[in-house]
Amino acid sequence: MKAKRVAIVAVLLLPFLSCDRSLGPRIDSLFTRVIAPHSPGAAVAIVHHDQVVHAAAFGTRDVRSGEPITLTTNFRLASLTKQFTAMAVMILEERGVLGYDDPLTAFFPEFPDYGRVITVHHLLTHTSGLKDYEDLIPAETTVPLKDRDVLTLLTREAEGDFPPGTRYHYSNSGYALLALIVEQVSGLTFADFLRTTIFSPLDMTATVAFEKGISTVPERAFGHTRTEEDFSSTDQSITSSVLGDGGIYSSVTDLMKWDRALYSDQLVTRETMETAFSSHADGEDRGQYGYGWFVRSEQSRKLLWHYGSTIGFRTAILRIPEIQLTVIVLANRNDIDAENTAHKILDWTLKAFY
Numbered sequence: 001m002k003a004k005r006v007a008i009v010a011v012l013l014l015p016f017l018s019c020d021r022s023l024g025p026r027i028d029s030l031f032t033r034v035i036a037p038h039s040p041g042a043a044v045a046i047v048h049h050d051q052v053v054h055a056a057a058f059g060t061r062d063v064r065s066g067e068p069i070t071l072t073t074n075f076r077l078a079s080l081t082k083q084f085t086a087m088a089v090m091i092l093e094e095r096g097v098l099g100y101d102d103p104l105t106a107f108f109p110e111f112p113d114y115g116r117v118i119t120v121h122h123l124l125t126h127t128s129g130l131k132d133y134e135d136l137i138p139a140e141t142t143v144p145l146k147d148r149d150v151l152t153l154l155t156r157e158a159e160g161d162f163p164p165g166t167r168y169h170y171s172n173s174g175y176a177l178l179a180l181i182v183e184q185v186s187g188l189t190f191a192d193f194l195r196t197t198i199f200s201p202l203d204m205t206a207t208v209a210f211e212k213g214i215s216t217v218p219e220r221a222f223g224h225t226r227t228e229e230d231f232s233s234t235d236q237s238i239t240s241s242v243l244g245d246g247g248i249y250s251s252v253t254d255l256m257k258w259d260r261a262l263y264s265d266q267l268v269t270r271e272t273m274e275t276a277f278s279s280h281a282d283g284e285d286r287g288q289y290g291y292g293w294f295v296r297s298e299q300s301r302k303l304l305w306h307y308g309s310t311i312g313f314r315t316a317i318l319r320i321p322e323i324q325l326t327v328i329v330l331a332n333r334n335d336i337d338a339e340n341t342a343h344k345i346l347d348w349t350l351k352a353f354y
């Protein structure tokens with residue numbers, strides 16, 4: 001049975017762009033072949049020069065309620081959050097209240113001596129050498145960790161895994177600390193800084209760094225994991241309350257607003273934006289890494305992208321700024337490979353237009 005495709009909502013304020021009429025059905029088939037109407041699902045959007053090439057939604061945001069996913073359904077972004085954390089840091093750097101070369105101990109004097117040579121730049125580019133905090137969580141832990149708990153775990157370590165700046169190792173620890181640095185220098189909670197400085201100005205009205213008991217997620221998608229017979233609800237884990245590395249919820253509708261803003265100087269200058277989109281570290285098989293973005297070449301053009309993976313969610317965003325082409329895939333189930341699906345959609349779209 002094929003899942004129902006939801007039409008794009010008027011709130012997008014973007015016109016549709018005519019192209020190869022077979023593109024939309026081909027894209028939909030990637031999802032309808034695996035998503036039944038009452039199973040967890042996904043949302044997808046493709047934008048080219050401020051025009052929607054295709055946007056659709058499939059399945060349900062919560063199998064318990066049966067509420068359908070729409071283009072305004074909010075998914076946990078997982079590591080797509082890192083681009084927002086990096087943007088928060090860049091905004092504060094432009095304000096002159098922090099520098100990329102500032103050491104960790106400037107913000108956290110209690111940090112062990114090895115933090116004296118770890119800089120904000122190292123945290124942004126995954127070259128800090130910090131240990132993975134998930135490997136440091138005591139086995140008896142039952143209360144979900146927050147960003148401050150990550151700092152506590154890391155201050156118990158006498159050294160990192162390697163000298164800062166000598167190699168790349170993807171680090172959720174670094175982005176949890178960046179969220180704390182944002183709080184330290186701004187005087188706001190990380191969630192409030194994002195809301196007042198990024199989300200509200202861009203009219204991303206439903207996007208939120210979710211804090212249980214403090215905030216709510218409108219039209220929230222809940223995470224699911226495939227079992228032998230069906231799906232189980234797997235929405236939160238012991239690390240789900242850490243915000244800086246993966247705690248934001250958003251929709252394809254709001255992410256299209258974010259995408260448009262990245263072509264402007266609404267949040268930071270073009271020069272700062274170019275710094276974020278430049279290669280600073282070897283991201284191994286995924287290309288290079290900038291500030292919150294992977295960077296590599298796609299058909300001789302710069303591709304900026306990121307993936308997200310957490311319990312019950314898979315996400316991806318791919319951008320080719322030179323031709324203003326963006327692909328977004330958000331899923332609330334673990335058996336959809338959002339990263340590879342988004343790359344396939346990008347390839348098909350490039351062939352349709354170029």
